[in-house]
Amino acid sequence: MRVTVTGSSGLIGSALARALREDGHDVVRLVRREPSAPDEARWSPPDGCVEAAALEGADAVVHLAGAGVGDRPWTKAYKRRIRDSRLNGTRTLAEAIAAADRRPPVLVCGSAIGFYGDTGGREADEKSPMGTGFLAALVRDWEAAAAPAREAGVRVVHPRTGVVLARGGGILGRTLPLFRLGVGGRLGDGTQWTSWISLADEVAALRFLIEHEVSGPVNLTAPDPVTNAAYTAALARALHRPARLAVPKALLRAALRDFADEGPLISQRVLPRRLEQAGFRFRHPDVDSALAALL
Numbered sequence: 329m330r331v332t333v334t335g336s337s338g339l340i341g342s343a344l345a346r347a348l349r350e351d352g353h354d355v356v357r358l359v360r361r362e363p364s365a366p367d368e369a370r371w372s373p374p375d376g377c378v379e380a381a382a383l384e385g386a387d388a389v390v391h392l393a394g395a396g397v398g399d400r401p402w403t404k405a406y407k408r409r410i411r412d413s414r415l416n417g418t419r420t421l422a423e424a425i426a427a428a429d430r431r432p433p434v435l436v437c438g439s440a441i442g443f444y445g446d447t448g449g450r451e452a453d454e455k456s457p458m459g460t461g462f463l464a465a466l467v468r469d470w471e472a473a474a475a476p477a478r479e480a481g482v483r484v485v486h487p488r489t490g491v492v493l494a495r496g497g498g499i500l501g502r503t504l505p506l507f508r509l510g511v512g513g514r515l516g517d518g519t520q521w522t523s524w525i526s527l528a529d530e531v532a533a534l535r536f537l538i539e540h541e542v543s544g545p546v547n548l549t550a551p552d553p554v555t556n557a558a559y560t561a562a563l564a565r566a567l568h569r570p571a572r573l574a575v576p577k578a579l580l581r582a583a584l585r586d587f588a589d590e591g592p593l594i595s596q597r598v599l600p601r602r603l604e605q606a607g608f609r610f611r612h613p614d615v616d617s618a619l620a621a622l623l
Contacts, residue, residue, distance in 0.1 A: 330354040331538070332382050332432070335369070335392030339497040340438075342490075343531050344390065356382050360394075371424075373416040378424035386432040388538045393417050394438070397463070398499070402586040406566065411466055418473035419582060426480035435538050437474045439486040441523055441547060441598045442590065443467035451520065453601040454488075454545050463590050471545070483536045490549035490598060493615075493623045494527035499592075500563075507563055513573030515580060518557030520595035525547040526612040526621065536608050547600045552614045556592075559615060566619040 331348055336357040345355045358371045358378070361476040369382035381418055383389065395413040400406050418437060444452045445459015458464050468613045471486045478484040508511045525533070525548055533548045554562070564571035580588040600608075612618035 329387040330356065330385055331536070332369075332386045333392065334338070334390070334417065334424055338392060338396075339494055340492060340530055340534075341390075341392045343494075343524060343527055343601075344392075344534055347531050347535070352529065355619055356386065358382055370502060371420065373413075374583070376420050376423070378421060380424075380428065383421060383425060383432060384430055387420065388434045389432045390436045390438075390538070391418060391421055392592045393440045397440070397442075398587060398591055400600040401445070401464045401584050402462075407462060407586070408604060411469075414466065414470045414515060415473050416467040418470060419476070421547075422474045422484075423475040425482055426476040431477075431480060432545050434483045434485065434512050435474060435477045436487060436534060437455040437477075439471055439488045439545065441528070441546070442469055443471075443488060443490045446594050447521070448595050449558045449597060452596070452598045455601075461590050462586065465588060483543050485539070485543050486545045487537060488545050488598075489530065490523035490525050490547070490553075490596070491561075492527055492530050492604055493524050493618055494585045498527075500622065501551060503534045507567055507569055507571060510569045511573060512560065512563065512569070512571045513575060514557045514571075515592045516556070516577040517574050518555060518560060520556050520593055521553050521597040522556055522559050523553040523560070523596045523598040524615065525550050525617070528621070529610050529612055529618075530609065533608060536603070536606070537566065538566060540606055542602065542606050544602075546602045546606075547598050547604065549598045549600050549617070549619070550613055551600055551604065552609060553597050553599070554615050562584045562615045562619055566616070566623050594595060 369379040444461025
């Protein structure tokens with residue numbers, strides 16, 4: 329296949345590009361600077377421009393670009409950046425795909441389980457209603473921004489990704505040094521549910537969505553969500569280190585601002601029903617197997 333990827337320098341995008349290349353597929357990486365390698369092509373969401381050659385003849389487009397949700401405290405300016413980066417990028421790409429002479433047959437357009445808001449202990453799947461909060465509204469508008477491609481007859485699928493567990497990045501990568509030192513611990517009271525997926529399963533699921541006739545929202549989370557306390561205990565077991573501390577909610581809110589209540593403190597018990605019904609099989613269905621493979 330020939331697959332065009334945005335966000336190829338990020339945690340998920342780089343892993344996806346590497347996996348595709350290892351299996352002999354061609355990857356075209358859309359970048360916002362001047363291309364400096366044969367596999368790069370330029371796009372500029374602020375200008376509404378995508379290099380036409382990057383889309384012509386592509387068998388799939390995977391759109392993963394966007395400002396990191398948990399990279400910084402949520403000031404008003406940063407929340408605007410998060411939103412604009414996703415809506416402008418998705419709209420630009422969808423319009424370019426719709427206008428292409430030979431349209432790619434599928435657009436896998438990144439999304440998030442933030443759509444469901446705080447579910448408490450209630451299970452949520454793709455049929456569950458939209459929640460409340462900044463991320464829920466963002467996901468609604470983010471997915472809607474892909475409408476030009478969908479209306480042009482392109483199959484559009486929205487992988488709503490949960491917390492990605494990876495040794496080299498994300499929440500696990502950032503907290504691993506603390507846990508190795510024995511000073512890791514739960515966040516708040518630890519009762520909030522975490523819907524996670526290993527990086528290997530995230531990449532495999534994205535490739536599955538390219539190749540199978542699935543469209544619309546699809547949850548990319550493992551089938552066994554856990555509470556934060558259970559995740560903390562599992563990580564401590566995997567490292568053979570204690571994890572008896574706790575980070576107070578007040579400290580998280582002071583450090584992360586609004587993100588605290590829609591990130592580490594939110595409770596989301598989300599299940600991947602559509603993915604499993606389509607025939608996907610998880611390599612790491614439970615948190616212990618995921619951590620064992622990663623560590």
